[in-house]
Amino acid sequence: MPKQIKKLAVLTSGGDSPGMNAAIRSVVRACAYHDIECYGVYRGYEGLMEGDFEPLNARSVKGIINKGGTILKSARSKEFRTKEGRQKAYDKLIEAQIGGLVAIGGDGTFTGAMIFNQEFDFPVMGIPGTIDNDIVGTSHTLGFDTALNTVVDAIDKIRDTASSHNRLFFIEVMGRDVGHIALNVGIAGGAEEILIPEEDLGLDRLVDSLNRSRTSGKSSSIVVVAEGDKIGKNIFQLKEYVDENMEGYDVRVSVLGHMQRGGAPSCFDRVLASRMGVKAVESLLANKTNYMVGLLNGKMELTPLENAIKGKTKINLELLRVSDIMST
Amino acid sequence: MPKQIKKLAVLTSGGDSPGMNAAIRSVVRACAYHDIECYGVYRGYEGLMEGDFEPLNARSVKGIINKGGTILKSARSKEFRTKEGRQKAYDKLIEAQIGGLVAIGGDGTFTGAMIFNQEFDFPVMGIPGTIDNDIVGTSHTLGFDTALNTVVDAIDKIRDTASSHNRLFFIEVMGRDVGHIALNVGIAGGAEEILIPEEDLGLDRLVDSLNRSRTSGKSSSIVVVAEGDKIGKNIFQLKEYVDENMEGYDVRVSVLGHMQRGGAPSCFDRVLASRMGVKAVESLLANKTNYMVGLLNGKMELTPLENAIKGKTKINLELLRVSDIMST
Amino acid sequence: MPKQIKKLAVLTSGGDSPGMNAAIRSVVRACAYHDIECYGVYRGYEGLMEGDFEPLNARSVKGIINKGGTILKSARSKEFRTKEGRQKAYDKLIEAQIGGLVAIGGDGTFTGAMIFNQEFDFPVMGIPGTIDNDIVGTSHTLGFDTALNTVVDAIDKIRDTASSHNRLFFIEVMGRDVGHIALNVGIAGGAEEILIPEEDLGLDRLVDSLNRSRTSGKSSSIVVVAEGDKIGKNIFQLKEYVDENMEGYDVRVSVLGHMQRGGAPSCFDRVLASRMGVKAVESLLANKTNYMVGLLNGKMELTPLENAIKGKTKINLELLRVSDIMST
Amino acid sequence: MPKQIKKLAVLTSGGDSPGMNAAIRSVVRACAYHDIECYGVYRGYEGLMEGDFEPLNARSVKGIINKGGTILKSARSKEFRTKEGRQKAYDKLIEAQIGGLVAIGGDGTFTGAMIFNQEFDFPVMGIPGTIDNDIVGTSHTLGFDTALNTVVDAIDKIRDTASSHNRLFFIEVMGRDVGHIALNVGIAGGAEEILIPEEDLGLDRLVDSLNRSRTSGKSSSIVVVAEGDKIGKNIFQLKEYVDENMEGYDVRVSVLGHMQRGGAPSCFDRVLASRMGVKAVESLLANKTNYMVGLLNGKMELTPLENAIKGKTKINLELLRVSDIMST
The missing domain is CATH 3.40.50.460 (Phosphofructokinase domain)
Incomplete structure (x- = not known):
């Protein structure tokens, strides 16, 4: 039987995108709603390995829903691609009694999370934050x-x-x-x-x-x-x-x-981020792991991280055709 | 066998919404692409009854994709609710040899179009243009x-x-x-x-x-x-x-x-309008009639006008819950 | 000989306006530049009377130049209109060894500052922050x-x-x-x-x-x-x-x-705020007091607070005439 | 005694800037107000030489005050730099009985206008339209x-x-x-x-x-x-x-x-454009010529085109200093 999660951590990694702050806020408030403690990790996996995180409460994330960028900052980490790096991160999480991780980012972020999960059986959940919309398992990525x-x-x-x-x-x-x-x-x-x-x-x-x-x-x-x-x-x-x-x-x-x-996220991205944060937290609390939260046919759905990473989004051929007709 | 449509008309009716101009542009260019003549009708059904329309070509709709409001203007018509009013409109369309009508608007607009179709067997196609998103058969209305x-x-x-x-x-x-x-x-x-x-x-x-x-x-x-x-x-x-x-x-x-x-339509509304205009024209050319064009699960789909009018959209309960959690 | 000022305080009072944060940032950084300690006072004169202020350094005001509202919050104070209220405020300032006050706001704010100056001979400098542009002594108020x-x-x-x-x-x-x-x-x-x-x-x-x-x-x-x-x-x-x-x-x-x-201040208001903050601080340091900083003919100028309050701005008759001609 | 002007022409030349359309609108409406016919010249001096102009009335310029770019289009003309080119332009103006020209643009535009005026004694008035603000005789250029x-x-x-x-x-x-x-x-x-x-x-x-x-x-x-x-x-x-x-x-x-x-002009640029257009028209009607309209100390003033061209604007040293202090 999986143990009950008491603390979660959230980080942003890779290229930033508008809506990341709204997602952080949502993760933090969903934790507060479920009486779970939430830690914000700075500079993605870099900060995770260094133990550079701190508790965030519902008030900590006040006034960020409309801000571009990420208050947790982001980075790309070479060290986390090594076993030693990931071991460091795991030790820091265990030390702080954190029982699950929400990783907001793109496919590089998810690859890191998946390998981390496989190695240490540590619960992870991905939120797709990238402006490129190149992630399978969601019709829209954040930003x-x-x-x-x-x-x-x-x-x-x-x-x-x-x-x-x-x-x-x-x-x-x-x-x-x-x-x-x-x-x-x-x-x-x-x-x-x-x-x-x-x-x-x-x-x-x-x-x-x-x-x-x-x-x-x-x-x-x-x-x-x-x-x-x-x-x-x-x-x-x-x-x-x-x-x-x-x-x-x-x-x-x-x-x-x-x-x-950059820029203030659109209404759509703020709502999407709010939905994804809640879904990510509640999925971890329901002992789901190694998934990405996504929007499919208007609903929040989970996709295995592996599928999200391997897949390649396809261009909408109808749009290509519309484009041709419009330039008549 | 249905006769081949050679000319179409497009109008906007009821409250205006951002994206109506983009939809008009799309209808006009889809007509041009299919070598169909397209008439723009002014002031909705009012202008239709008065024969207040003129041909629009691909260049006529240049530079309007990003403009709020509607270059065809809009109005609410009492007279079109009468049989006499609709007869007038029909006569004007027949006189101009117009073989189909694209009506952009909300449920009032669609009710008019449906009755008109039933009475005169005149091909009509609806495009949902209203900021309220209260039309069944599309996840998003234009605007x-x-x-x-x-x-x-x-x-x-x-x-x-x-x-x-x-x-x-x-x-x-x-x-x-x-x-x-x-x-x-x-x-x-x-x-x-x-x-x-x-x-x-x-x-x-x-x-x-x-x-x-x-x-x-x-x-x-x-x-x-x-x-x-x-x-x-x-x-x-x-x-x-x-x-x-x-x-x-x-x-x-x-x-x-x-x-x-008002205001310049968002990227989403411009793309949606462009897709809807093409779909509306090509559906009429394929001898479909009495439908509304809509976005369902990311695809262009047709819904009978009757269903679009009768139905009542439901509030997304997941959003209500997310809202509660966010105000923690 | 006036004593050398070592510490300044800054507050915002009355209705907020875009650019107030940019002015606060400028006051704080101008103090840092001149090696003066700067205190931010919360909720205008209310906070001043309560001693609700804290030191701000150059980094404290990072990232606020483009934010609407005021990080120091604003309020209207009835108590500061009484002699007792002002005495409280004076005591708090003296206790903290603060030697001058920059008050950002409209004519109500300036009236308070002027009376306070007259009663306690305490150095004050006004920055006109109001969207109404109804202050004499500056062509443009902040916001x-x-x-x-x-x-x-x-x-x-x-x-x-x-x-x-x-x-x-x-x-x-x-x-x-x-x-x-x-x-x-x-x-x-x-x-x-x-x-x-x-x-x-x-x-x-x-x-x-x-x-x-x-x-x-x-x-x-x-x-x-x-x-x-x-x-x-x-x-x-x-x-x-x-x-x-x-x-x-x-x-x-x-x-x-x-x-x-509300809203992010325009480029003009941000530049104006930056200029006014520097001018206000440097004027106090040069032992000027009881003035308002303003923009006159493109230059930073001082106007006695009394004149700023008493005066009534005049409508530009040329603009009235242009308006008539434009609606031809 | 100068003859009474009955018709004016307006053109935009050189790089476009936001506010040019608002200035065109103002010139046209100021002409309508004074019962003067106004011609819009397309593509700057190129169109002038080709006689590519047409009458504009108060309604022709409806809905353009908030549009970027220039409805009259702009161009740089090599031919107008030759005597033969300018002769062509003069002939076209005389033929159409146009008695004065408002040229909206930067120093290249003004140089052309000035030489044209010197050669043919034809009344010209400049409106400074460029985003660079590099014209002497106005605190702000349009855009x-x-x-x-x-x-x-x-x-x-x-x-x-x-x-x-x-x-x-x-x-x-x-x-x-x-x-x-x-x-x-x-x-x-x-x-x-x-x-x-x-x-x-x-x-x-x-x-x-x-x-x-x-x-x-x-x-x-x-x-x-x-x-x-x-x-x-x-x-x-x-x-x-x-x-x-x-x-x-x-x-x-x-x-x-x-x-x-590009982009919709700011309120400031729209108001400035409206003032400049009126001033340009009324100055020509008052038989002033070879001037540029400008904003100096908040008022509309005339500067000889020669001075506007020759002069070099100076950087505001106070701003440089403020910039240094702000990056403390």
Whole structure:
């Protein structure tokens, strides 16, 4: 029979995303609701190995639901990838009589949690916090919705100047391996083309498409490019190619960069974070372990961490088609 | 065998919502993509009866995806509720050789469309555009997500001043019959209590809860109240009751009002609108009629208009519980 | 010869305004820069009388420059209006060896500071923090610029729905005695009429003007009303009058309320706050007392508190004229 | 005796800036108010030479006060720099019986207008529209205030992620020759250092300063860099230098780019644009010519175009000092 958990710990790890603070708050308050003590661990697994954690109560997390970033700070830890590192972390948790860990982050975070669980049979629960939406087992990762709005707002601004000058803009958005951000903001930003890692359009077809677009009467164009797009080695090479192979266009590049990770979370992300925190805590208290909490068909569901890590999210083909039709 | 549709019309009716323009744009561009002529009808059914419509092409809807309101304007029509009114509308459509109608709006709009379809066997397709999210057959109505963000942003601002002054704020949000907006923004805004039409908390329990909240160390509080909440006849009476029955609180009221309907649509609403417009047009072209386009489990699905109108959306009980736990 | 100040205190009092935190941060950091200890006083004069203050260092005010409200909280104090109350406050200051006080607030705050200075010869310096911009001796009070942007954003949203429905909206904005907010947002929001306390248009002329506006082809209209406007006892009576005396308009009312006080301060308010904090501290250190820091012709200037209080700001007649021309 | 002007033209030229549309609207409505016909010229001087203009009335400019970019579009014209080009433009204006020209733009635009005036004695009036605030004769150019808020909002977002990861961020903002944007957003964004073209800090001193900053307990830092800063050839070289010469910092770069030019104008810019448009039209009607309209000490004033072009704005030394004190 599993022993009753009396104390939980929560940490954020890997790249930060909007909604992480709301999730921390939710974990802490769900613990308070169930009379469980909750420890906040600083700087992810780094802090865990150092014992850099402290108790948080319901009031400690006041006023953070609308803050970007993470009050627990985040880090990537090399040492936790070693057996020795994980042993250190385990010792610190046992010492503090902590009986379960909620890890908020992406697939690197989950891999660490899963191995940790396998080695020490220590209860872990993952909450998917990343703007990339590249985790299987949830329709939305924490921060994805906020990042979409941040990017669309930036594209709206760039369009103002693009259409005042009849310019062609290449706008790079985050998404090294997946095009979820690019595809959504491309549609929402009214982009003429969307270049994503999952689909290799080819440079010639891009130039063809832009030429058609201009012929059909569009005087300015926006092309959204995911970081990891395969067409050009990078967006500046893309610009060079178009400069050389298209006439009459004034081509500009904008790399949106790290502002995509910040900002007050959207209502959706705050609600999602609140739901996920409660689900994570209550799942651990129900002696579930090694799962990720996710949103599937509108409901909170658990997915084994292993599946969340191994799986690869698929691009929504319907969206690709909608995007094509919209750039008619 | 149904005849081939060559021309479609699109209108917006009832209360406007963010994303309506994005939906109009999508309907128009999906028509262009399928070489169908598209007419924009002004002022909803009023304009339809008057023949106040004109052809729109892909360029006509340029630059509107990010605009609130509706370029086709909206209205509520008494005359269209009469047989004579609908006959007028039918005559105008036949005269212009229009073979199908996309109606964007809420349940009043859909009721009109359904009766019109039944009487004249005229192909109609509904797109749910309302901030209230009170339509069965779609997890999200157009504008709901944007309105949530607008309201949460306002609550964040009010909280600044509430917590600077140790005040209790009653904030009224839209939702005459349903508490979807209130419930979501209440969680996202960190409200201590959420009063919704679906649940009668009772004034005494409200005062108890606020007292507990203060005892637990909270110096300021926010209570989100849906327009249609049953507790008090209105929010000002609520304030009076609390003024009389609680000591030491400086109680203020804020009615957010019509700003909730406006603003640039969120990325989510723009993408949803784009998907719905395509689905509506292609469904009509596939000779489907009398349906509403909706988002169910992440996919575009059709629901008979009759079901969309008759049904009553249910409040998400999980959210109610999360809200309780968060105000620990 | 005045003694050298070693410790300063800072407080916020009266209604809060965006930029107060930025001003607190600036006062604290200017003290650190000059090796002066700085005390933060909680809840304005209330906390001062109770000795509710603590030392703040440069790191204490980290991350607050972009936060609305005031981390020191604010209050209105009746007791400080009595000689006994002020004596208490003086005793607490002397006990803590504090040699000067920076008071951030409006005319009520300054009146308190001035009387306190006169009675105890205690060095005081005022920073004008109020969204109303009703203080003589500065072209801009802290928070005014932010509030203008907040209100204009709300008006933009309301206009979306107003123009979708051909409606007339009365929008009430803050400004009990002065029309600065109303005048600026009225111009920026494209209002057809602006009703301010300084100018009595008269109800008949308002109706005339709205009728002319409609005749000239405007289908929707926005009228911005300052809280303190003299025309109607309040905005709802205004609506009733227009309902009765104009035909065919669907009249709606929106009272923007307390959200006008909150939100992240604009760049302008943050820079202004930073300048004012430095100026206030350095003026006290230079043995100036009983002044308010202000922005005049782009420069930091001192105005005797007495003048700041007694004076009445004047409405910019050029703006009134521009407003008339714009609603052509 | 100068002849009475019956028709005016307005154009936007050079880089676009938020508020240009509000200025166009104001010029058009001021003309309507004075019963003058107003022509909108497309694509700046290019369109002027081609006769690409059309009459605009008060309704034509409805709903544009809050739109970024310019409905008249903008361009840079090589041909207008030739005598032949200007002759073409003159012929088109005379042909259309237009008696004066309002040119909205920066110093390039004004240089063109001034030469045109000198050659053909044609009445011209400039309105300073550029986000850089680098024009003598006005405390604020149109778009400067909006750009400041856009940049500060982006910095706030980047700070979220910077402080979650203990990172050092170099953020490049616009300002090729002047540091006005950098200096203001640096203060408002709480930057540790601000690198501007007007001041050569030197790379060693930068590294020293960052080291001091870290020693004093700051775990993350933001350095704002104006495009034209002299320290490094560009911001990526700056990063390389710091990577090589400082240990333990994770250095990132963000180039904000063209989004700084777009977006809905702030209240300030809308009001300023409205005032400038009226002043420009009424000055031309009063037979003034070859001036720029500007805001000086809160009032609308005229400055000879020649002075506006030749002069070089100075960095506000008080702001530099405040910035130093704030990064204490």
